[in-house]
Amino acid sequence: MIIRKLTIQDVESFISFRAEGLENTPEAFGESLKEFNQKSLESIKSTFPNSNTNFLVGMFDEQKLVGVVGFFQNRSEKMKHKAGIWGMFVTPSFRKRGIARKLMEFAIEKGKEIVEVKQISLGVVSTNIAAKELYKSLGFVSYGTEPRAICVDGTYYDEDHMVMMIS
Structure with a gap:
């Protein structure tokens, strides 16, 4: 398996992968599959994260x-010391192989290369115990819970907010 930053050449793979995540675990994302499917290829390409400070990491x-x-x-200027993790998803048939940990470690290491970044935050649905345990093992600590952060088909999900201080 190979881990690397995604490039614009990966956009079509990312689109189908993102759709899979939104369909399989809608409670884990702030965006719905319907909203995502309404975006054009050009729209996705124009906002595709592809820099040293805004990027996607993929495992192949x-x-x-x-x-x-x-x-x-x-x-x-006042918040450039903060960074965030978003959109974590591993295909269900590839889970429990350490892929999520490797993705997170890679992203964190690349984030530490950004001189201004002093902390990294993330949000995780409160019922996702495995993800929360992974994040804790990497050094993230919880600092609060947002009640009813996400609503999927009338069901509300709380979201735990976590942060890692890196310097």
Whole structure:
């Protein structure tokens, strides 16, 4: 398996992979599959995270994308010390192989290369115990829970907010 930053050449693989995640675990994402499917290819390409401070990390099994996590640094002068993790998803048939950990470690290491970044935050649905345990084992600590953060088909999900101080 290969882990690397995604490039614009990976956009079509990312689109189908993102749709899989939104369909399989809608409670884990702030965006719905319906909203995502309404975006044009050009729209997705124009906002595709592809810089040193805003990027996607992918894990590939041969040519197949099996895991993704996003990373972004806040842009404003007063908040550029903060970065965030988003969009973590591993194809169900590839789970329990350490892929999520490797994706997170890669993203965190790349984030540490950004001089201004002093902390990394993320949100995780409160019922996702495995993800929360992974994040804790990597050094994230919980600092609060947002009740009813996400609503999927009338069901509300709380979201735990976590942060890692990196310097």
